Amino acid sequence: MSDTSSIIERTLEETRHRRSLALTRRRMLETSAAAAAVAMAGSLSPGEVRADVKGTVNVYAASGKRWDGSMRAAYPLFREKFPNIEVNLTSEPIGDTYQKISVMMNSKVDAFNVIYTDFGQWPQMHTIGALTPLQPFADQDPDWFKDYLADVPEAVTKLYRVPAAPNGELFGLCPDGNAMMAAYRKDVLDRAGIAFPTTWEGWIEAAKELNDPAREVYAYVGAMARGFWAGFEFWEAHASFGGEWFDKMEKGYWNPTFRTEAGYGALKALAELSKYQHPVTANAGEDEVNTAFANGSALFGPATWGTANLNNPDFSNFPTEFHWDVPPRGSNAAGSHRPLMGGLGQFIPPWSKDHEAAWEWIKWINSGDKTDPRIGEEMVKAGSQPSRVSLLTKFGAQRDFFNGLAKSFPTAIPFVMLIPEANTLVQAIGEEAADFINGQKDIDAALDAMDKRARRIMEDSGYYG
Numbered sequence: 170m171s172d173t174s175s176i177i178e179r180t181l182e183e184t185r186h187r188r189s190l191a192l193t194r195r196r197m198l199e200t201s202a203a204a205a206a207v208a209m210a211g212s213l214s215p216g217e218v219r220a221d222v223k224g225t226v227n228v229y230a231a232s233g234k235r236w237d238g239s240m241r242a243a244y245p246l247f248r249e250k251f252p253n254i255e256v257n258l259t260s261e262p263i264g265d266t267y268q269k270i271s272v273m274m275n276s277k278v279d280a281f282n283v284i285y286t287d288f289g290q291w292p293q294m295h296t297i298g299a300l301t302p303l304q305p306f307a308d309q310d311p312d313w314f315k316d317y318l319a320d321v322p323e324a325v326t327k328l329y330r331v332p333a334a335p336n337g338e339l340f341g342l343c344p345d346g347n348a349m350m351a352a353y354r355k356d357v358l359d360r361a362g363i364a365f366p367t368t369w370e371g372w373i374e375a376a377k378e379l380n381d382p383a384r385e386v387y388a389y390v391g392a393m394a395r396g397f398w399a400g401f402e403f404w405e406a407h408a409s410f411g412g413e414w415f416d417k418m419e420k421g422y423w424n425p426t427f428r429t430e431a432g433y434g435a436l437k438a439l440a441e442l443s444k445y446q447h448p449v450t451a452n453a454g455e456d457e458v459n460t461a462f463a464n465g466s467a468l469f470g471p472a473t474w475g476t477a478n479l480n481n482p483d484f485s486n487f488p489t490e491f492h493w494d495v496p497p498r499g500s501n502a503a504g505s506h507r508p509l510m511g512g513l514g515q516f517i518p519p520w521s522k523d524h525e526a527a528w529e530w531i532k533w534i535n536s537g538d539k540t541d542p543r544i545g546e547e548m549v550k551a552g553s554q555p556s557r558v559s560l561l562t563k564f565g566a567q568r569d570f571f572n573g574l575a576k577s578f579p580t581a582i583p584f585v586m587l588i589p590e591a592n593t594l595v596q597a598i599g600e601e602a603a604d605f606i607n608g609q610k611d612i613d614a615a616l617d618a619m620d621k622r623a624r625r626i627m628e629d630s631g632y633y634g
Contacts, residue, residue, distance in 0.1 A: 174292060188434060190423075191296040210258070210333065211271070212572065216250070216451065217249075217250055218250060219250055219251050219529070220252055220253055221253075222251055222253065222254060222525060222526060222529055223253040223254065223526065224253075224254055224255075224522075224523035224525065224527075224528050225254070225255045225257065225282075225522075225523055225526065226254060226255070226256045226257070226282060226283055226523065226524025226526050226530045226531070227255075227257050227259070227280060227281045227283070227521075228240065228257065228258045228284075228285060229258065229259050229260075229266070229269075229270065229273075229280075229281040229283070229284050229285065230258060230259070230260050230266070230284075230285035230411050231260060231261065231262070231263035231266050231285065231513070232260035232261055232262055232263070232288075233260075233263065233552070234344065234478065234551055234552025234553075235476070235552050235554055236260065236263075236285060236345065236513065237258050237260035237547040238551045238552050238553075239547075239549075239551045239552055239553030239562065240256075240258060240285075240534055240548075241258065241551070242547040242548055242550065242553075243533065243534060243544055243547055243548050244256055244553035246533075246541060246543055246547065247533045247546055249528065249535055250533075251526075251529055252532075254526045254530065255311050255531060256530055258473070261280070263310035266286065266289065267286065267592070268283055270286050270290060271293065274294060274297060274299040274518060275297055277518075277520050279520050279521045279522065280521075281521060282457065282517055282518065282521035282522060282523055282524065282526075282527040283515050283516075283527050283530060283531060284516050284517075284518060285513055285514070285515050285516070286492040286513055286514070286516075287511065287512065287513045287584075288328040288329055288333075288341070288343075288512075288514060288583070288587070289583075289584065289585045289587075289591055289592060290589055291328070291333075291340065291341065291516075291587065291589070292331075292332065292587050292589045293589040294340075294404070294516065294611065294616070295331045295340065296589055298519065299404050299516070299518050299519070300331070300340035300341070300516050300517075300518075301340070301516065301517040301519045301524065302339065302340065302582065303339045303340060303341065303342070303516075303517070303528070303531075304336055304338070305440075305472045306341045306342050306524075306525075306528040306532075307339065310532070313532065313536070313539075313540065316537060316539050316540075317342070317535060317536075317557075320537055320557040320558055320559050321343065321535075321556045321557055321558070322556070322558065322578045322579070323335055324510060324578055324579065324581055325343050325346065325512060325556050325578065326343065326509065328343070328499065328510065328514075328583060328587070329341035329342065329343055329514045329516075329628075333583070333587050339514040340516055341514040341515055342513070342514055342515055342531055342532070342535045343512055343513070343535070343556050344513075344515070344517075344548075344553070344555065344556060344557075345513040345514070345536045345554055345555075345556060345634065346508075346512045346551065346554050346555055346556035346557075346574050346578070347474060347511035347512040347513075347514045347554055347562070347574070348508040348509060348510055348511060348512075348573075348574055348577040348581050349401065349405045349472050349473065349474055349496055349508050349509040349511065349584065350472075350473065350475060350493045350494060350495060350496055350577050351365075351366075351372075351469070351470070351471045351472065351473075351493065351494050351495065351496050351497065351573075351574045351576070352462060352469060352470045352473045352475045352479070352491060352492075352493055352506055353365070353468065353469035353470075353491070353492055353493075353494075354468045354469060354490050354491060354492075355491070355492040356487075356631070357379060357468050357490075358375070358469075358510070361375075361378060361379060363375050363379075364375075365379065365494060365607065366372035366471070366497060367497060367498060367499045367506075368497050368499070368500045368504075369406070369409070369434075369438035369441075369442075369463045369471065369499065370438075370500055371497065371501065372389070372442065372469070372471040373438070373441050373442055373445075374498055375386070375388065375469070376388035376389050376442060376444075376445035376469075377445065379445075379468055379469075380445040383425075383499065384465060385466055386467075386468065387412075387445065387446060387447035387448070387461075387466060387467050388467075388468050388469065389442045389443075389445045389446050389449035389450070389467070389468075389469060389470065389471075390446060390448070390449065390450050390453065390461045390462070390467035390469075390470050390473075391439075391450055391453065391458065391470050391471075391472065391473065392450075392453050392454050392455050392457070392458050392460050392473065392474070393439075393443075393446075393450050393452075393453060393603060393606060394451070394452050394453055394454050394603070395451075395452075395533060395595050395599065395600055395603035395604070395607075396599045396600055396603070397592065397595045397596045397599050398453070398454050398455070398599060399520055399599035399600070399602045399603040399606070400594075400595035400596060400597075400598045400599025400600075401509065401584065401595065401599070402439060402472055402599075402600065402602070403435055403439065403476075403597070403598055403599060403602035404509065404584070404585075404595065405472040405508075405509050405610045406434070406435035406436075406438055406439055406472065406499075407427070407431050407432055407435040407552055408431075408507040408509070408582060409435070409497060409498050409499045409504060409505065409506070409507055410430065410431035410432075410434040410435055410499030410501055410503065410504050411430075411431050411499060411501065411502075411503025411504060411505065412426065412427070412429060412431025412432060412435065413426055413431075414426065414427075414586050414594065415625070418586065418588075423627050423632045423633065424462055424624070425619065425620040425623035425627075426620075427598065427619035427620050427623065428613075428616035428617055428619070428620050430501060430503075431499070431501075431503065432619070433612065433616070434500075434501060434504075436501075436602060436605055436606070436612050436615065436616070438499075439602070439606055440605065440606055440612075442471070443606050447466060447467045449461055451603075451606075451607060455473070455474050455475075455476075457512060458470060458473055459475065459476050459478070459479060462475075462479055462485070463478075463479060463484055463485040463486060463487070464486060464490065465486050465487060471496055471497050472497075474511060475493065475570060475573075476554075477552065477553075477554050477568045477570040477571065478552060478568070479491045479570065480567065480568040480569055480570055481552075481568075489569075489577060491569065491570075492569045492572075493569055493570050493572065493573025493574075494576060494577075494578070495508055495573075495576060495577050496508055496571055496577075505580070506580055507580060507581070507582050508577040508578075508580060508581040508582070508585070509581065509582060510578070510582060510583055510584055510586040511584050512556055515531045515534070516533075517531070534541055536579075537557050537559055537560060538559065538560075545557070545560045545563070545564075549564050549567075549568075550597045554570070554571070554574065555571070558575055558578075561575045562575060570634075588602075589630070590626050590627065590630055593626055594623055594626055595621060597622040597626065598619045598622075601615045601616075601618045601619045601622070602615065602619075604618075604632065
């Protein structure tokens with residue numbers, strides 16, 4: 170069996186397994202669904218129960234409290250309003266989902282009618298025709314959609330349109346907010362009399378003072394595993410010095426721009442911080458970074474994706490001590506605070522079934538207090554990171570991470586360029602950045618290699634034809 174066939178078969182087998190587990194529950198519900206709808210209609214105000222909408226929603230999503238966990242928390246509330254819509258969730262580690270989504274959508278697999286992934290896949294999905302226009306559905310409930318657009322920053326919502334602009338065609342909604350931010354132990358900085366650093370130099374000076382390897386406490390930790398993790402770290406630093414991937418993203422240009430003042434500034438800052446790094450840093454992804462934060466062996470990360478769970482006492486030993494703010498700016502004239510925008514959204518494959526039911530589920534997961542305050546409460550409690558500013562503000566006192574998101578969104582930029590080759594490019598620049606940080610190449614060789622490899626990738630895709 171080919172790798173592609175194997176991926177599809179394993180995914181479909183997992184879906185069949187989950188559906189079989191749902192059968193017993195569904196049979197029990199079949200005999201009482203009508204009675205339950207009548208009972209609920211009597212206890213809730215008219216219009217709150219939508220027993221007229223029927224169907225099955227099969228969702229493919231990343232596993233974890235933030236994604237499938239928060240959706241599972243919202244499901245019982247959804248069933249109150251939509252007793253005749255069954256939702257089945259198939260979830261896998263996020264590192265596995267991107268490839269499988271690509272394979273399934275290229276193969277037009279119809280097993281799932283809601284796909285939950287980040288906007289970095291939107292260009293590829295649009296190119297292969299895997300995105301259903303959602304504006305006709307949004308037009309069915311203009312008050313709800315107006316509330317969504319007013320609450321979720323335009324910097325987020327435009328990324329789920331094609332082109333990625335406020336007037337682009339709508340293909341997805343985004344319930345999940347994220348940005349690359351500075352994470353730090355405020356109590357430690359306060360005791361040392363260190364004001365929150367706003368530049369890379371400031372973080373480096375803080376690292377010199379706070380690093381204490383004799384006690385196995387390290388100032389800095391970052392996700393610098395060779396490849397795409399290091400690629401994001403470099404891109405965040407590169408952007409903060411005013412860098413871009415290309416001179417212009419239009420015909421006649423697409424020239425890589427890593428061997429520039431911004432590229433040098435980024436690599437030098439990361440290399441200097443590496444002198445004070447936690448031992449896991451060179452091979453770390455975000456899970457390892459967050460574990461180092463949670464157990465107290467790392468004190469800060471100037472550029473980290475983080476997690477709201479660091480403000481959760483069930484996960485972190487320092488739930489109130491961790492604070493979040495915008496990542497550092499470069500100290501050159503072009504330097505500025507440019508957090509990388511992350512987060513995940515949902516789309517409907519056109520060849521799948523039950524689009525109306527799928528839309529109602531997507532709308533529910535993206536709803537705020539105007540629809541039902543319990544939705545946000547249950548999802549946040551389960552571990553979600555809302556994209557709605559109202560929810561970030563409402564729960565900011567409980568999770569300082571949310572305050573950092575609200576502060577970062579206004580100046581955030583996409584975490585990848587919105588082109589199908591984006592993830593391949595991140596992998597390439599991350600390999601070269603890691604090779605320099607780890608002493609495998611000098612800085613000129615690393616930056617030269619970034620430009621050359623990026624140009625080769627773009628050339629192979631026909632950008633210079």
